[in-house]
Amino acid sequence: MVSIVKKIKSFILPMRVTGKYMVKKPFTVMYPREKAVVKKRWRGLHELAFNKCVGCGLCRMACPNKCIDYIYPEGLDPRDKKNLKFRRPAIDWGHCIFCGLCVEACPTKAWYHTPRYKIYATSDSRLDLIRTPYELAVEEDKRKTYEDELSKIRDLMQTDLLEAAVGGEWEEIIKKLREKWRDLWYMKLDGKLDEKTWDEKAREIEKLVLDIIKQASLP
Amino acid sequence: MTDPVVGIISIILGLIGDTLDELFELLGLPKWLYLPTFIAAVTLTFLLALVLDILFIIWMERKVIGRIHHRRSITETGPVGFLQNVADLIKLLVKEDVYPANADKFMHYASPILIASIAIIPAVLIPYGPQTFFMRMSTSVVLFFAIATLVPGIVLLAGWAGNSKYSTIGAFRAGLQLISYEIPLSLSILGVILMARSLDFYRIIEAQSNVWFAILQPLGAFTFFVVSLMELERSPFDIPEAEGEILVGWRTEYSGLKFGLFYAAEYFKFFIASAAFTALFLGGWHGLFFDSVIYFLLKMHIVMLVMIWVRVTFFRPRPDQLVRISYTKLIPLAILNLLWVVLINPFVLPLLY
Numbered sequence: 093m094v095s096i097v098k099k100i101k102s103f104i105l106p107m108r109v110t111g112k113y114m115v116k117k118p119f120t121v122m123y124p125r126e127k128a129v130v131k132k133r134w135r136g137l138h139e140l141a142f143n144k145c146v147g148c149g150l151c152r153m154a155c156p157n158k159c160i161d162y163i164y165p166e167g168l169d170p171r172d173k174k175n176l177k178f179r180r181p182a183i184d185w186g187h188c189i190f191c192g193l194c195v196e197a198c199p200t201k202a203w204y205h206t207p208r209y210k211i212y213a214t215s216d217s218r219l220d221l222i223r224t225p226y227e228l229a230v231e232e233d234k235r236k237t238y239e240d241e242l243s244k245i246r247d248l249m250q251t252d253l254l255e256a257a258v259g260g261e262w263e264e265i266i267k268k269l270r271e272k273w274r275d276l277w278y279m280k281l282d283g284k285l286d287e288k289t290w291d292e293k294a295r296e297i298e299k300l301v302l303d304i305i306k307q308a309s310l311p
Numbered sequence: 312m313t314d315p316v317v318g319i320i321s322i323i324l325g326l327i328g329d330t331l332d333e334l335f336e337l338l339g340l341p342k343w344l345y346l347p348t349f350i351a352a353v354t355l356t357f358l359l360a361l362v363l364d365i366l367f368i369i370w371m372e373r374k375v376i377g378r379i380h381h382r383r384s385i386t387e388t389g390p391v392g393f394l395q396n397v398a399d400l401i402k403l404l405v406k407e408d409v410y411p412a413n414a415d416k417f418m419h420y421a422s423p424i425l426i427a428s429i430a431i432i433p434a435v436l437i438p439y440g441p442q443t444f445f446m447r448m449s450t451s452v453v454l455f456f457a458i459a460t461l462v463p464g465i466v467l468l469a470g471w472a473g474n475s476k477y478s479t480i481g482a483f484r485a486g487l488q489l490i491s492y493e494i495p496l497s498l499s500i501l502g503v504i505l506m507a508r509s510l511d512f513y514r515i516i517e518a519q520s521n522v523w524f525a526i527l528q529p530l531g532a533f534t535f536f537v538v539s540l541m542e543l544e545r546s547p548f549d550i551p552e553a554e555g556e557i558l559v560g561w562r563t564e565y566s567g568l569k570f571g572l573f574y575a576a577e578y579f580k581f582f583i584a585s586a587a588f589t590a591l592f593l594g595g596w597h598g599l600f601f602d603s604v605i606y607f608l609l610k611m612h613i614v615m616l617v618m619i620w621v622r623v624t625f626f627r628p629r630p631d632q633l634v635r636i637s638y639t640k641l642i643p644l645a646i647l648n649l650l651w652v653v654l655i656n657p658f659v660l661p662l663l664y
Contacts, residue, residue: 107620111620113378113380114379114620118381118383119381
């Protein structure tokens with residue numbers, strides 16, 4: 093008798109499982125037409141509270157993929173330790189794994205995740221995935237949109253994100269170009285170069301870097 | 312209360328008759344041609360309705376399987392993906408006609424046509440409503456199952472005509488399946504025949520006006536259900552066309568329209584098996600308040616839904632396990648049901664008719 097009951101159960105149990113799923117809402121999200129419902133703890137694209145940030149450098153230390161580096165505002169000397177608190181982080185979403193460690197490490201809670209998940213780059217430039225602090229800023233007055241790629245490169249030349257973005261055989265070349273650019277920058281900060289020659293010379297190097305990035309971005 | 316569907320059907324028949332009348336007058340055709348044309352027109356109309364229903368059944372099957380897999384299944388073509396089957400049909404129609412070298416050409420082309428046409432014949436023997444049936448005869452149950460038994464024979468033929476090892480293996484598996492399900496099938500319907508004291512579908516359905524036979528003889532209903540799954544060659548008993556073992560079994564070498572005909576035959580069989588289950592065990596057209604074709608179709612589609620549900624849930628046994636299940640489980644169950652019917656027959660007599 094017990095075995096008969098067991099056998100009947102062995103028929104009913106799987107039918108119950110499949111029947112439960114038959115009336116459930118399907119898991120699939122019809123993506124372009126429907127928006128994905130994001131959980132509260134979803135780690136989406138970052139935003140930066142520009143005024144809260146103190147430039148402590150903990151997020152860069154925490155980053156396992158080394159995709160955070162700092163940018164100093166115009167006219168500030170990075171060699172001066174007093175200026176450390178004015179630097180702000182730039183992030184390379186192309187290398188970011190969205191682990192959330194930078195958000196966790198931030199002592200002032202300047203970093204945080206938004207529920208946004210759409211991330212894309214145009215086919216000819218990896219530059220779109222690297223965001224400067226001015227693009228990440230929450231505050232309206234700090235936010236800045238770049239007119240062209242060259243002006244974005246001007247800011248990003250301070251960071252080592254460019255090397256990582258191109259990778260491979262180009263990495264060394266970019267490193268050398270950046271060193272050259274930094275010497276020029278320091279000369280300008282020391283007052284050995286006037287504004288116009290600095291601009292011309294730096295622009296030359298930046299154009300080279302942009303060319304290399306575009307070359308490396310090609311499939 | 313009269314069946315509202317009868318009114319709709321008579322309107323359709325009247326429309327066909329009127330159209331033909333005017334057409335004959337307009338073209339001046341001879342009078343003896345009228346009856347064959349009328350019959351052809353009516354048959355085509357009902358076939359069209361059947362094909363539409365089968366499109367719906369295929370859509371339902373794909374949707375239900377998708378839902379059980381926790382996905383959406385077809386969504387893009389037409390409203391809720393309904394036109395996807397039409398698109399598939401068009402694809403099958405325009406495909407190139409290929410036939411294997413050294414195959415028996417006549418049998419290769421004849422078997423899809425034979426199987427599709429024979430599979431649909433039993434549909435005329437089932438009464439769908441108290442006034443809606445194609446024919447009545449005193450031995451319709453016997454004829455029904457005799458014709459239904461023909462199909463595996465043609466499957467054997469089709470597999471042999473495919474001239475491929477997979478189709479031959481599949482065909483012989485179909486033969487094996489036939490010998491394993493035929494006995495419990497006959498035994499399980501014997502209980503119904505004994506209780507209704509008739510071999511006529513119409514009388515059997517009339518006998519269930521108070522209580523369904525599925526309630527009076529649940530063992531018989533269960534056996535018949537399992538056996539009809541075997542006859543349909545549907546999962547979990549899709550041994551003759553076991554994907555992943557022998558490709559698609561006996562229809563490996565058939566493509567395009569020939570495959571389409573096999574596919575249609577499969578769903579004709581599906582339609583007929585669930586109709587037979589409804590007529591034999593679920594009380595046919597009997598329902599709440601009035602008797603109608605609507606109840607018959609509703610019950611039939613629920614049976615189909617359960618069959619699809621079973622298809623997704625259980626896995627396929629080995630061929631030898633199938634024979635063992637059939638001979639050691641289903642035949643004793645059917646005989647037990649027969650004994651049960653003999654026992655309770657005197658007591659349920661006042662409940663019938």
